[in-house]
Amino acid sequence: MAELVLPGGDLEKLYTAVLFGADAVYLGGKEFSLRAYAANFDPGTMAEGVSWLHKNNKKAYITVNILAHNQDFARLPAYLEKLQELKVDALIISDLGVFRSARKYAPAIPITVSTQANVCNYEAAALYEELGARRVVLARELSLDEIAHICYKTQLEVEVFIHGAMCSSYSGRCMLSSFMTGRSANQGECAYPCRYRYRVMEEQRPGQWFSVTEDERGTYIFNSRDLCLLDNIPDLLAAGVKALKVEGRMKSPLYVACTAKVYRDALDCLKLEGIEEFINRKDLWQQELDRIASRPYTSGFISGQDTYMQDLKNSPPMSRTDFCGTVTAFNQEQKILYIRQRSPFGLNDDLELFTPSALLPITISELYDETGTPIEYARHPLQTVRIPYPFPVPEYSVLRRRAAFV
Numbered sequence: 001m002a003e004l005v006l007p008g009g010d011l012e013k014l015y016t017a018v019l020f021g022a023d024a025v026y027l028g029g030k031e032f033s034l035r036a037y038a039a040n041f042d043p044g045t046m047a048e049g050v051s052w053l054h055k056n057n058k059k060a061y062i063t064v065n066i067l068a069h070n071q072d073f074a075r076l077p078a079y080l081e082k083l084q085e086l087k088v089d090a091l092i093i094s095d096l097g098v099f100r101s102a103r104k105y106a107p108a109i110p111i112t113v114s115t116q117a118n119v120c121n122y123e124a125a126a127l128y129e130e131l132g133a134r135r136v137v138l139a140r141e142l143s144l145d146e147i148a149h150i151c152y153k154t155q156l157e158v159e160v161f162i163h164g165a166m167c168s169s170y171s172g173r174c175m176l177s178s179f180m181t182g183r184s185a186n187q188g189e190c191a192y193p194c195r196y197r198y199r200v201m202e203e204q205r206p207g208q209w210f211s212v213t214e215d216e217r218g219t220y221i222f223n224s225r226d227l228c229l230l231d232n233i234p235d236l237l238a239a240g241v242k243a244l245k246v247e248g249r250m251k252s253p254l255y256v257a258c259t260a261k262v263y264r265d266a267l268d269c270l271k272l273e274g275i276e277e278f279i280n281r282k283d284l285w286q287q288e289l290d291r292i293a294s295r296p297y298t299s300g301f302i303s304g305q306d307t308y309m310q311d312l313k314n315s316p317p318m319s320r321t322d323f324c325g326t327v328t329a330f331n332q333e334q335k336i337l338y339i340r341q342r343s344p345f346g347l348n349d350d351l352e353l354f355t356p357s358a359l360l361p362i363t364i365s366e367l368y369d370e371t372g373t374p375i376e377y378a379r380h381p382l383q384t385v386r387i388p389y390p391f392p393v394p395e396y397s398v399l400r401r402r403a404a405f406v
């Protein structure tokens with residue numbers, strides 16, 4: 001069965017990913033990793049996260065996937081040596097210079113070729129195989145047939161993205177952010193200008209019309225929908241894909257929990273109960289995915305046709321569920337849940353606890369601050385509040401506001 005790989009933007013998300021079903025977590029240091037605006041890991045938290053993953057028999061994959069410039073190689077060797085000391089399970093690399101340095105300074109650590117390297121064909125996979133890579137994360141711009149053909153032709157393990165935000169360029173190879181904001185996507189600093197509103201004017205080409213849908217606010221012609229390949233998992237496994245990956249190191253713990261749980265359940269169902277039960281349960285999983293913050297979903301390039309890829313109406317992801325907080329502890333004697341609050345909630349609110357094994361409705365009839373003083377609302381982000389609750393709930397379970405399915 002394929003490995004399920006989840007994003008770990010910080011320690012909380014790393015723990016959440018594993019609690020809800022990840023087999024492996026990918027994470028980045030403060031340097032050399034795309035997603036410079038995720039919290040990321042300093043040497044201390046990196047060591048803590050990797051050690052915790054290993055204790056729990058999970059894998060730690062470290063992103064070192066910037067397109068490096070000369071000056072990056074002054075500090076890179078020491079960083080790679082440190083990662084080798086930590087015995088991380090793979091380095092995710094796109095740049096050939098970084099690849100070469102990794103072979104030299106961390107030869108014991110397997111290399112995964114990042115999606116940022118845009119491997120779209122079996123010849124490129126063969127070259128990376130010759131160079132000593134163990135796995136390749138294919139470009140997201142491939143059809144199922146192309147993925148299957150590459151799996152057939154290569155000895156590399158093949159990993160594909162099944163969920164998350166997309167680029168309107170080839171997997172991040174894009175100058176838009178650098179040009180418009182001075183923040184380079186290829187250095188992990190993308191400002192997402194593809195999500196801005198645009199108006200297109202072409203004065204010099206009379207008679208050549210661009211098809212643009214717009215409303216009174218403009219148009220979002222570059223704004224890609226989010227990928228969701230839940231339906232395609234059986235075909236991807238049959239094609240020989242060895243790992244399924246969820247995008248989103250900058251997304252919330254709620255996103256990590258929901259995607260991990262849905263895809264874990266889907267994979268386990270296929271393994272233990274078979275394709276018929278997978279088909280029976282697919283709509284319920286899709287409803288769960290529909291509740292997390294996302295742009296409208298697309299199956300991307302998987303069918304090999306031009307699917308409807310852009311969201312022309314909106315820019316930010318739509319959130320259908322409030323992330324009220326994270327369970328940090330349960331006091332068995334006092335039957336008290338401790339919640340680190342993220343968005344406001346208060347007395348009489350009907351909420352739900354999203355745990356790895358069950359969805360538990362909860363009405364807030366009593367609420368206390370960290371000192372035990374009764375309060376009516378939890379309003380301060382990251383404040384710890386207490387709620388009486390009769391049963392233990394695992395740490396890193398999520399408190400969320402119930403929302404109608406959409």
Ligand code: SF4
Binds near residue numbers: 167
């Ligand atoms: S601006 Fe958009 S297309 Fe370009 S790298 Fe960023 S997310 Fe991708």
